[in-house]
Amino acid sequence: MKRRLIYCSLSVLCFVVCILIVILFNDNHFIRGFIGDVIVILLVYFLSKIFYDFHAQKLTTFVLMVAFATEFLQLAKLTTFLGLEHNTLVRLIFGSVFDPYDLFAYTIGAVLVYVIDTRLVRRVVFGNKQ
Secondary structure: OHHHHHHHHHHHHHHHHHHHHHHHOOOOHHHHHHHHHHHHHHHHHHHHHHHOOOOHHHHHHHHHHHHHHHHHHHHOOHHHHOOOOOOHHHHHHHOOOOOHHHHHHHHHHHHHHHHHHHHHHHHHHOOOOO
């Protein structure tokens, strides 16, 4: 139960940061576009850990690969192919423009979330290693 509470709290924190970024930094491409993508990786990872205690390295790799796949689907213009390019929810979830810097942001997010989980959460909060 304690583990789920920690990951739930981290998820809520990441979600709030994402909302604040959208509200306060809508015109700042670096913060909204780059830092926001880093935070989204953390959010997806921590959300996943609420439901099951996945191995940190495997989950980090999976989340990173899903993010990369989503970005490459943008390059392939999948939403346009499916006729969903004007759907706000689809554009929010999948994005609309391929940006190679997003791949860099996702990678930074993956490294950051792995370190947070294995160094801080596991060792400090739970007192063990994975």
